[in-house]
Structures are given as structure tokens and as C-alpha cells.
Amino acid sequence: MKRLYRKGLTTTSGGNISLRVYDEVIVITPSATDKGMMKWKEVGIMTIDGENLTPGLKPSIEHALHLGIYKKNKKVKAIIHAHPVIASSFTAMEHTIDTSLTAEARAVCGEPRFVAYALMGSAELAEVVADNSTEADILLLENHGVLTTGKSLLHAFDKLEVLENAAKMTLIVNMTGKKSTLNKSQIREIDRLFR
Numbered sequence: 302m303k304r305l306y307r308k309g310l311t312t313t314s315g316g317n318i319s320l321r322v323y324d325e326v327i328v329i330t331p332s333a334t335d336k337g338m339m340k341w342k343e344v345g346i347m348t349i350d351g352e353n354l355t356p357g358l359k360p361s362i363e364h365a366l367h368l369g370i371y372k373k374n375k376k377v378k379a380i381i382h383a384h385p386v387i388a389s390s391f392t393a394m395e396h397t398i399d400t401s402l403t404a405e406a407r408a409v410c411g412e413p414r415f416v417a418y419a420l421m422g423s424a425e426l427a428e429v430v431a432d433n434s435t436e437a438d439i440l441l442l443e444n445h446g447v448l449t450t451g452k453s454l455l456h457a458f459d460k461l462e463v464l465e466n467a468a469k470m471t472l473i474v475n476m477t478g479k480k481s482t483l484n485k486s487q488i489r490e491i492d493r494l495f496r
Contacts, residue, residue: 302337302339303336303337303338303339305336305383305458305461306337309386310383310385310462311383311385312336313335313337314335315336315383315384315446316381316382316383316446317362317363318379318380318454318457319361319371319379320379320453320454321371321378324349325349326349327346327347327348327349327367327368327371329344329346329347329360329364330343331343331344331355331361332361333359345361347360347364347368349368351364351368362421363422363427365424365427366430366431368427369427370430370431373431373434374431374434374435376452377451378452378453379450379454379456379457380457381451381457382447383461384445384446384447385446385447385465385468387465387468387472388441388447388461388465389445389447391441391471392441392444393443393444396471397471398410398413398441398467399470399480400413401483402470402471402480402483403470403483404487405463406463407488408494409460409495410439410460410464411496412437413437413441414437414439414440414441415440415443416442417429418444418445421445426442430448434450438451438460447464449461449464
């Protein structure tokens with residue numbers, strides 16, 4: 302969480318991350334905690350069924366979203382939800398982040414999936430995100446932010462960071478009007494190796 306904050310990928314009160322430590326137990330950032338100054342004792346522990354094992358900490362407003370993904374997608378071990386400025390801007394535009402501008406972006410991010418708006422912290426958002434998490438490991442939440450999943454926190458973080466860079470590149474190449482993307486054959490080759 303501190304790394305997300307230092308890199309400008311989230312705000313002091315925004316975003317949440319979690320990690321599956323056992324099949325039935327996760328650790329998750331709590332609500333109302335300074336994300337740039339978090340200490341280990343401020344990390345919440347929950348069962349996959351939603352029991353708060355750290356009653357002194359209020360679970361993240363998005364804990365149902367995290368739990369829904371873990372229940373629906375057993376391969377997911379870590380989740381990062383944040384609001385990086387450029388990538389989040391694309392959630393409020395009718396324009397996609399072009400991950401075919403560089404081989405790294407395509408290999409790490411594949412094709413991010415757009416998820417229709419639902420109120421933050423709502424059961425509706427938790428359900429729609431869990432459903433879409435089986436189709437893609439990067440979700441662009443309309444008028445909200447970005448969610449990435451992975452086999453570790455570092456894996457999920459890498460996706461978020463590379464996505465933000467791809468969003469910046471998309472803006473730059475669109476402003477210049479001189480876009481040169483990977484061709485279909487190159488994309489297929491990368492997808493075969495990395496996706």
C-alpha cells in the first residue's frame with residue numbers, strides 16, 4: 302500500500318488491497334487508514350465468509366468485492382484496487398487504454414475489461430466485479446478506478462503500474478496522431494507466450 306501511495310497510484314484514503322493467506326483467510330487493508338503510513342498492525346484479517354478476525358479494525362468498504370473475487374476465482378491470490386489518475390481517467394471516457402503499443406504492456410496487461418458502473422462499496426459492485434474477474438485480471442471500473450488480480454501482491458502491482466504507463470502512452474500517441482501499434486501477428490505471438 303505504501304508503494305502504491307509513493308508512486309502516486311492511489312490517494313491517502315483511496316484504494317484497498319488484499320492477499321489470500323490460506324484458502325479460507327485473507328488479509329485486507331481496513332477502512333479509514335492513512336494508506337501512505339500504514340503499519341502491519343493496521344492490516345485486517347477476515348475469513349472468506351466475511352467474519353472479521355480483527356474486530357478493532359473496520360473492514361474496507363470494498364471487502365465484499367474482494368471476498369467475491371476470492372470465492373469465484375480460486376487462482377486469485379492477491380487483489381489491488383486503486384485510483385491511478387490516468388488509467389482511472391479512461392474509466393470515465395469512451396476510449397480504451399491501448400495495451401498494444403508496447404510488448405511489455407500486452408504481455409503484462411493483455412486486454413483490460415471494462416465493468417459498468419455500480420456504486421462503490423455496494424453488493425451490486427461486488428457481484429459484477431466478481432463475475433468479470435473470471436474473464437480478465439485487469440478491470441476498469443466505470444467512473445471509479447482500476448482493479449488488478451494476481452498470484453501475488455507484486456504480480457497484481459506490476460499489472461497496475463504497467464497499465465498506468467500504458468494509459469499515459471495512449472494519451473501521448475493519441476495527442477500526436479502518430480500511433481504505431483503491434484500488428485495482429487505480434488500480438489498473437491505475445492499472447493501465446495505470456496497470456
